[in-house]
Amino acid sequence: MSSEVDSLLSQIQGAVAAEKVTASAAENIKIWLTQSRYATYASQVAELIKKEEWQALDDAFWTVIPFGTGGRRGRMYPIGSNAINERTIGESAQGLASYVKETVEGPLSCGIAYDTRHRSREFAELCARIMVANGIKVYFLDDYRSTPELSFLVRYKKCSCGIMVTASHNPPSDNAVKVYWSTGGQVLPPHDKAIIDRVMNVEELPLEVNFDDAVASGNVEICTAEVDAAFIENVKGQRFAGPRDLKLIYSPLHGVGASAVIPALKADGFTDVEIYGPHAEPNGDFPNVPGHVSNPENPQVFDAIIERAKEAGAEFVLATDPDCDRVGCAAPVTSDLQGEWRTFNGNQIGALLCDYVLSKKKAGGGVAADNYVIKTLVTTEMVRRIADSYGVKTYGNLQVGFKYIGGTMDEVGPDNFLFGCEESHGYLVGQYARDKDAAVASMLLCELAADCKANGQTLHEKMESLWWQHGYHAEHLLNQKMEGSEGMANMKKLMAKFREQPPNSLGGLKLLRVRDYKNDVIVSAAGEKSPLNGPPGDMVILDLEEGNYVAVRPSGTEPKVKFYMFTYVEPEQLSLLEMAMSAMEERIAAFERELKAFTAAI
Template sequence: MNATESLAAVSKAAEDGQISATALENIQSWLTEDRYADYRDQVAAEIEAGHWRALDDAFWTIIPFGTGGRRGRMNPIGSNAINDRTIGESAQGLADYVTEYHKGAKELSCVIAYDTRHKSRHFAELCAGIMVAAGFKVYFLDDYRATPQLSFAVRQKSCDCGIMVTASHNPPSDNAVKVYWSSGAQVLPPHDKAIIDRVMNCQEINQVAFADALADGRVEIITEEIDHAFLEVTKAQAFEGSRDVKILYTPLHGVGAEAVIPLLKADGFNNVEVYGPHEEKSGDFPNVPGHVSNPENTAVFEKPIEYASANGFDVVLATDPDCDRLGVAAPVTSDPSGEWATFNGNQIGALLAEFILSKRKQAGTLSADHYLVKTLVTTELIRRIADSYEVKTVGDLLVGFKHIAAAMDAGGPDKFVFGTEESHGYLVGQYCRDKDGAVACMLLSELAADLKQQGISMHEYLAALYRKHGYHKEYLINLVMEGSEGMAAMQRLMQAFRQSPPESLAGIRVGQIRDYLNSTKTDTATGNSEALGDPVGNLIIMDLDEEGNYVAARPSGTEPKIKLYVFTRLPVGDSQDLDAAEAKLGERLKALEADMRAFAKANS
């Protein structure tokens, strides 16, 4: 097909309803505009083959460059896919904005790293060539490395920005770039929106061949330097105590072993084994259920737990493909051959908060000026633990560890104790500004060893926290809404939460609506509203009349879904019999989920 025939065929497909109107518009752009000339033949070939479903998926929208970067399914062509063009636009837009921001006042530099996903190395070299062409010195981590190592490297090398090629825990089909500012944190306002504007309006992408830039020194390999420095700063976060514990670690086919194993060894843990079936570095994630390497998914622990139980391990640790998240499983009692159970992200955060604060108090390094940081959708058990140690909690933050990083710098990193978010992200220290699965592995191992010495299981340790602070139980509901119809459904549902929220959930009246997009807090009985204040973002929280029980709703920033975070709690007096408390809140969560799904079905 020539260009005229291709344009005619795609117009006919739109008329016949085989592709959407937005797909037609984007395909026409890729067929006619000079900036897409390199992809024109591939687009035409797909049109000639009549692959309308694939074309509609690839072109129905322009993949957004969100406030952290671009993430999605890989496809050689398409405005709604991860490919050389969309990744190239991301790097070019970043380079253009950083150059403009500094206005030639300094020599610019950027760190680039990548994980084990398909095409990650290719995209990393592509980004490096684009940054070099824009005048940047590029520091390159020349092997699979963890996201927190990239964040650390940006700070260590005093760079202006950083790029991490990873789609975190997404399926094997996906990839992405995460973009970092000079602080080592993912970009925040006003820089995020300014970068997005450059990315979405990118016309020409300029690049230098990676091999040429490496040969003449414009790309410098710093892998060994960063490995050594990162190990030094992370092992400095260790606490004294027992190291007598047997650890099974799984990197879930990702990069984690390069960061976790040296750190555990440096901290004195000599009985550590990498789980063999998950050791291979592979973007296919071949030996995890559904090929999705997400430590939030309890299914990834099933086989490691079987192995751990049969071989006398005390704890199983898992990190996601780019090693910024931690998952944990441990025996329910102190007997490794007995029943095992996993912990969710909120529970791990509570365990670490109590452990870190107790160690700091014991060492005399806590004061009323010290503080913890969490997001609005992370359990309030963290705040209650902090209160018991008379330290502050910064907790009114939107989802995303970059907000925790900003709170660290605003509050003073010298007084920062611990940062956590419900999606299995944890950080101590000042060395980076993103969650770190490696340091979390070290601290959890220290806790496991201390508890083993006391003859207490990790689950029993958590139970004691529940009895002290009230039983907390949380649950995440993912409402997947893919494609152009899904986007419209997401918008309708969020609008319904704002304009006509449910009157009650699980038989408990909804007493208050916190709308963080419109910065209002509304009493549902009177209809009276007052200003909510910062932060501002697309998040709604429905507070129930029973204290500590609420539901939060927000569209995901990286996937086509609305996330519903359900929080329940019982008072301390009702939390002493944990079996009864678990049964009561388990039923409440079921009722809350049923009511929320019914509301979503009726309003999306």
Template sequence: MSGSDLDTSALLEQVKQATVDGKITASAADNIEIWLTEARYARYADQVAEHITSGKWKELDDAFWTIIPFGTGGRRGKMYPIGSNAINERTIGESAQGLAEYVKATVSGDLSCAIAYDTRHRSREFAELCARIMVSNGFTVYFLDDYRSTPELSFLVRYKKCSCGIMVTASHNPPSDNAVKVYWSTGGQVMPPHDAKIIDNVMNVQEIPLGVEFDAAVSENKVVLCTQETDDAFVSAVSQQKFDGPRNVKILYSPLHGVGASAVLPVLAADNFKDVALFGPHAEQSGDFPNVPGHVSNPENPAVFDIIIDQAKKDDSELILATDPDSDRLGCAAPRSMDTTGEWGTFTGNQIAVLLADHVLSERKKGGGLTADHYVVKTLVTTEMVRRIAESYGVRTCGNLQVGFKYIGGTMDEEGPDKFLFGCEESHGYLVGQYARDKDASVAAMLLAELAANCKKEGKSLHEKLESLWWQHGYHAERLLNQKMPGSEGMANMQKLMGKFRAEPPASVGGLKLVQVRDYLNDTITTADGQTSKLNGPKGNMVILDLEDDNYVAVRPSGTEPKVKFYMFSYVPAEQLSLMNAAQEEMEARLDAFENDLKAFAESV
């Protein structure tokens, strides 16, 4: 049956009845009607009709209950051939076309777009689709013709002075997902006011022009394949961030089935690290992520490192580095002592941030290049230990930022990149240097390898180095709790929960009294006794509960996944530390108490 032969009225009656019967939500029914009746969705009408006649109501509700949004990094979600709430040809095409229309209306002169993609299913297909759309809109496309990292795409936008960029990746999401990340001419992900205006364009796209085939566009030089040239320039730019020192450390590296070997390995080689092995079970570039727990290649998950640590112990490796599928996040594991056959431990994103911050600032101080004008950048949910380290070196911290590395990149341009030292976020994202405006696992891997070699020369492990920083700056322990709230009902519950934190926050969390609530959506500070003042913070849907003794909890709905995130922070000042083990046990118990209270509060909605 073709679109013209469909009995649309009968199909809509079935949809209406399914809504009455509670098989689909009213919002799904509305979006299904749009895809059945509007000309711009005509090519998908047969598939929608087949789902209706086959009674695939669960699939329809999942695919249509909302319109997939732009989050902190772009448009991300589960792939499905049809649906406004899925990643498919239409939603990817709308994203590219909406970007093209906005750039054409905003930017004068020759237009160009950088495009790259990772190892996920359909990434190459979606990248070619985006390239065809951009060329059809009059753009020259600079295309990385193989699996490459997100930071290399950010670099390419700047390197070729592009008007914008598109990265096809869903980062560390499950294999079912894909996404597009949209970049501005700065090489950073789109910021206000561009983001809201691009979204408006995306949501109002009618026709998606595909006037040229990909291979023809390459032949006509409208799509410029520039992979090797960009690789060489990128590795050169990253390796310029290196510091002098020993390189005698044995490294085992895992790309977790992603693109990282194209970036991390050449960068380590350029910094003269010679004893680097690729972890075989994770070397295959596969969108199925076959050899990682739950098929989710996330270096934030300590369980990812279990089999790598087993191998490291066998071959006397001294450092494990792992990157997520698009190689913008870095994870790390190391022996707890100098005994590589003994106990190993992973590091949180905050702990890696602390180690890298101290390494960069220490090395820069040796060179005599630090001034009070220099600065580090972090987000509001990244450990305050970074700020305390920066203060000890006499440099400032820009830390009043919402979640998303785009705000770190934006701050670099606002403050001036020449004085930028280091940017970090708790979700394992780091940047040093001016060559990009997004987090980069390759530069973080290089610098962490340098630090590990320095520590080895001093006869200490990375864990012992971290402990020495705690003694100096106080013990900081952080934890992230993800409260999943899937589906249309979950979205409503997320909104209810955020409203409850604002209107009726808990009087205490984990036995610590509430001091004040910082509401970044309404720009208010409300004390425990109800007094209200202006916050003057960055706008965003986040609440921070300030508790006694510099402990606090940040609460925000994820910008890319159906869940609420609780960021928990505990702290013992350096002057109050006597026994490190005791402090660690006490703070773990405190975080456990935080977690229990927050779960109970969320479940009460």
């Protein structure tokens, strides 16, 4: 070890002693400085140490970036174990390749696609080169394409695995890889942990393969046109008969959505579709979107699109996130297109689509008791109540992440699957994929909107009719950012406090029990414990009076804690919908105030 490296390591230890760098960051920095596999990056690490860029170093090295609910995702930075860069993306691909070679028999192949983010194409080619170097054939979508099309590609080409380069709706600073198994679903336990084990032990990245040479030799097969056509045909296969008289504006939010949503709508007979111009350009900076975050969960994303809809006399508005697996929508409240418009949250869209799909299935050929829908634990119970009304089973005891919905489809048997949804604007109908698909959801939402129009009803009035039938449900999501190593420590403290010393009440409603999914236990308000038959995960649910509850979990893909709030008024208690809506709005506001205060006390 050179004297210069000794000096740098001494500086790092001094920074640890001065509490400018965490001990875990120091350990990872040492690895990148001294181990041969990181030699390419050692000079960059050294430069930051010499400049005493301690915060940047700590953020980039304090942990090894993990696989979360959506794969390996984070902020791009040229170096660091906790950043997205050539090394961490390469390690992910090599770890996956090693695991596939160990566990899968026969000819091996991998599907790869990418979105419009910065460096996405570069990272996709890097993953392809590593796969080919490991003897794994690559099927490559050679243009910006959607995540659900990658899921379809893996199934269509019978691939051993798949890689989607995208950070979904995260800020422009981020990128990621979503890793898929042969099912077309994102990797589930135990595969995810086994892949991480391989990732942690990657030595050199096998980068001797040239991408263009691999294409020329057939080791990388460009199959974009073929897969596009087959994918859209499968999406179209989920259509229902009905009116198609609808004028709409669609925004891809600078992402890949125009490659999937527009062909799907055209195939389904929708002809009066305008792509919103300011969001049409594929651009990883997301320049014309509020806060430069292309997330259809954010109502402000729709403000400018709604203004254009009013100018154009449009009746419906859709927007999809950058990798086109999530969709949001807005519609006029009354028949007056120039009047008030409102967006729908993810739970409301899920309820609308669930009722639409089940009603059409029932009318078309009936539904059976072994038909089923799937939702996650943090998705509205209104979906279950709708399914119950059609005599359809619900699988809802699932942790957050659409991969668990895909996994349940395969576990139960996909032939009886009717609909899957999660509150974060993810939906699936059909068996062609094992991930949420904004193309099929957009198509069916337009069918529903056209149906409502033909019946002289607005989409918001349709939502109200479902509330009258199944009870008023109001949900709200509160995100509390906790960035860096300090934020992670505070997240752990907060989750421990919810388990050990939860609030006695929220919004004036008494706490009845705590469901602790990490420790698989139910703890009553009196402290009595009983077993919890639930999927393992770092989440607690606070059950309150009157069917209200709050779920708390750290995000698996971003540095924040998520609070999911659920309120409910039984249909028998609904004398006036407006009164119930106002009361639940006040209740949610109280929940939010008290949860923020509880968090601030950490």
